[in-house]
Amino acid sequence: MPSKDFPVFDCDSHIVEPAEIWDEYVPAAKREFVKEHFYNPLVAGYKVLNGRRYPYSASRSISATSSWVPGRSSAENRRLIGTYEPGTPEYDQHLGKVAATWNPRARLNDMDAMGIDQVMVFPSHLVYLPLVRNPEAATLLATAYNDWAYDYCQANPRRLFPCGLLALQDADGAIAELRRLAQRGFKTVAVRPVLWNGRYPTFEEFDPLWRELEASGLVLGMHTFPSSEPLSSELAAMMQAGSKQPDAGAADAPFQSGAGLWREVAVYSPGQLVQNIVNVMGVPVNASENVGFMFEAMTWLTIVLMTGWLEKFPRLMAAVLESNASWLPLILEKAETFLEVHAYHRPVQVGDPEKTFARQCFIAFETDEDPVYRMWDVYEDVGIWSSDYPHHDGADAWEAIERMNRWNVPPHVQAKLLGGNARRMYGIEPELAVSEPPADYAPLLEPTVGLLSP
Numbered sequence: 351m352p353s354k355d356f357p358v359f360d361c362d363s364h365i366v367e368p369a370e371i372w373d374e375y376v377p378a379a380k381r382e383f384v385k386e387h388f389y390n391p392l393v394a395g396y397k398v399l400n401g402r403r404y405p406y407s408a409s410r411s412i413s414a415t416s417s418w419v420p421g422r423s424s425a426e427n428r429r430l431i432g433t434y435e436p437g438t439p440e441y442d443q444h445l446g447k448v449a450a451t452w453n454p455r456a457r458l459n460d461m462d463a464m465g466i467d468q469v470m471v472f473p474s475h476l477v478y479l480p481l482v483r484n485p486e487a488a489t490l491l492a493t494a495y496n497d498w499a500y501d502y503c504q505a506n507p508r509r510l511f512p513c514g515l516l517a518l519q520d521a522d523g524a525i526a527e528l529r530r531l532a533q534r535g536f537k538t539v540a541v542r543p544v545l546w547n548g549r550y551p552t553f554e555e556f557d558p559l560w561r562e563l564e565a566s567g568l569v570l571g572m573h574t575f576p577s578s579e580p581l582s583s584e585l586a587a588m589m590q591a592g593s594k595q596p597d598a599g600a601a602d603a604p605f606q607s608g609a610g611l612w613r614e615v616a617v618y619s620p621g622q623l624v625q626n627i628v629n630v631m632g633v634p635v636n637a638s639e640n641v642g643f644m645f646e647a648m649t650w651l652t653i654v655l656m657t658g659w660l661e662k663f664p665r666l667m668a669a670v671l672e673s674n675a676s677w678l679p680l681i682l683e684k685a686e687t688f689l690e691v692h693a694y695h696r697p698v699q700v701g702d703p704e705k706t707f708a709r710q711c712f713i714a715f716e717t718d719e720d721p722v723y724r725m726w727d728v729y730e731d732v733g734i735w736s737s738d739y740p741h742h743d744g745a746d747a748w749e750a751i752e753r754m755n756r757w758n759v760p761p762h763v764q765a766k767l768l769g770g771n772a773r774r775m776y777g778i779e780p781e782l783a784v785s786e787p788p789a790d791y792a793p794l795l796e797p798t799v800g801l802l803s804p
Contacts, residue, residue: 351786352751352752352786352787353785354465354747354751355785356764356765356768356782357467357773357781358465358466358735358747358768358769359469359470359734359735359768359769359772359776359778359780360466360468360469360470360735360736360737360772361470361669361671361714361734361735361736361775362470362472362672362714362737362738363472363736363740364415364471364472364473364474364739364741365450365451365452365471365472365473365499365502366411366452367390367392367473367475367476367495368451368452368498369391370498371491371494371495372385372391375494375495375497376491376494377490380490383486383487384490384494386398386487387399387400387401387487387491388479388481388491390406390475390476391475392408392411392412392415393412393801393802394406394408395802397475408436409435409436409802412436413431413742414431415474415740415742416447416740416741417431417445417447417740417741417742418448418739418741419448419460419793419795420460420464421463421791421793424742424743424744427445427742427743427744428743430445431742437798437801439799441798442795442797442798445795446793446795446796446798447795447797447798448460448795448796449796450739450794452502454506454510455505456794457469457471457505458510459793460739460740460793461509461784462783462788463787463788463793464737465748465751466737466747467769467781467783467784468510468511468773468780468781468783469509469510470511470512470513470538470776471499471503471512471513472513472540472571472573472671473495473499473513474741476491476495476515477540477542477573479491479515480519480544482517484519485517485520488517488519488520489517489519489520489523489524489527491517492527493527495515496512496514496515496527499512500512500534500536508781511537511778512536513536513539513540514527514531514536514538514539514540515539515540516528516540516541518541518559521555524559525558525559525562528559528566531568532566536568537568537569537777538569538669539563539570539571540571540572540573540671541570541572541573542572542573543574543649543650544574544619544621544622544646551572551650552653552654560663560666561663563666564666569667569668569669570667571668571669572647572650572668572670572671574621574642574643574646574647574671620642620646620649621638621642621643621646622638622642624637624638624642628641643672643674644673644674646673647670647672648673648677648681650670651670651681651711652681652684652685655685655703655706655707656685656689656700658700658701660701660706660710661700664709664710666710667710667711667775668710668711668712669711669713669714669734671736672714673714674714674715674716674719675713675719675722675733676715676719678707678713678729678732679725679728682704686704689703708731712733712772712775713729714735714736715734715735715736715767716735716736716737717737717745717746717750717753718745718753720757722767723756723757724757726754726757726759726763726767729767730766732771733771734767734771734772734775735750735767735768735769747768748787754767
């Protein structure tokens with residue numbers, strides 16, 4: 351039987367939003383208003399975005415976001431969700447819907463089986479919040495989610511920690527919400543590293559927000575998510591315009607966080623670009639997860655390392671999440687190389703990328719990333735483990751420990767990678783609740799038959 355003598359912290363695990371966020375946590379007078387701008391609970395057969403109602407595959411969502419439980423390998427889980435359709439007796443016999451998506455007692459039960467002592471809980475569908483155009487609706491929904499997530503984690507506040515959401519559609523409102531979250535004891539807020547509504551997180555209009563985040567001590571959780579919005583003709587024209595070289599005298603424009611010429615160009619989000627290319631080439635899969643996630647994070651990290659953005663906020667801590675970690679050494683090396691090659695227009699405040707990352711950043715890795723274990727000395731002080739539970743590619747801490755032992759990762763480094771670094775980043779006291787898997791574990795599942803609309 352596997353065992354451990356150190357507390358494991360899961361830096362990125364998920365819930366899947368229940369309808370009660372819209373039906374109970376949004377103020378009663380504003381519920382229909384908010385639903386007109388964004389509505390996407392797990393089991394609805396449609397979603398609403400910016401006043402338009404779209405068909406939505408709740409069946410596919412259940413398979414992707416609420417299907418994995420301990421005791422089942424990721425490979426077996428993929429085989430099962432590729433074989434059985436949610437809403438059928440066969441699916442419920444072999445899988446079922448993971449109750450922990452909105453039941454914290456079920457999550458604690460599964461955490462014990464997974465060898466997880468503490469966890470940071472992230473949303474699923476609400477990472478699409480940046481696409482909401484109405485600032486009031488976005489702010490109301492972010493606040494409602496944050497209140498629901500806080501209540502969810504009160505089932506055991508020493509083991510469950512909520513990640514907050516900010517609606518960047520209203521920077522002043524986001525600052526107010528950040529202050530409220532800090533007072534309630536939140537440790538981090540999630541932001542998507544993509545362009546949305548013509549804006550990007552590093553644009554100067556958001557500087558007051560990041561200064562407030564820096565002062566609060568909360569961590570900036572840069573969390574990727576599927577980006578599959580189609581390329582419009584208008585955006586294509588903007589991209590074509592953006593391919594032109596800047597005018598003479600604007601050599602430093604690329605380093606000015608969206609100022610001048612470059613602010614006028616709607617740079618296309620890497621994940622969207624990848625998915626659109628895959629669609630055109632006829633690949634019958636969604637590439638926004640297996641490739642787009644990494645490109646989103648690589649692009650954000652390259653920007654903040656090569657523009658001096660992190661130096662602008664030297665006390666800000668940032669976590670790169672949901673994008674794997676094996677690519678990190680390459681990005682750090684390329685940033686250093688090309689800052690040197692183009693030193694003639696390098697801003698004075700841009701520091702060495704590797705040192706800057708080590709000072710202010712952490713990066714999440716998942717259980718199956720053997721390259722991280724083979725290069726453990728690179729990740730020893732910056733790597734943080736993620737289960738991605740209960741999404742379809744989830745995995746537990748016991749498998750991560752087994753793989754680390756296979757690659758001879760020293761025990762003290764295992765303790766850092768599987769919890770010590772995350773707790774240091776978040777400022778959370780350790781809690782050792784699990785030393786070995788429980789003998790009588792049974793996953794808590796809910797049926798899908800009768801749940802989905804025909």
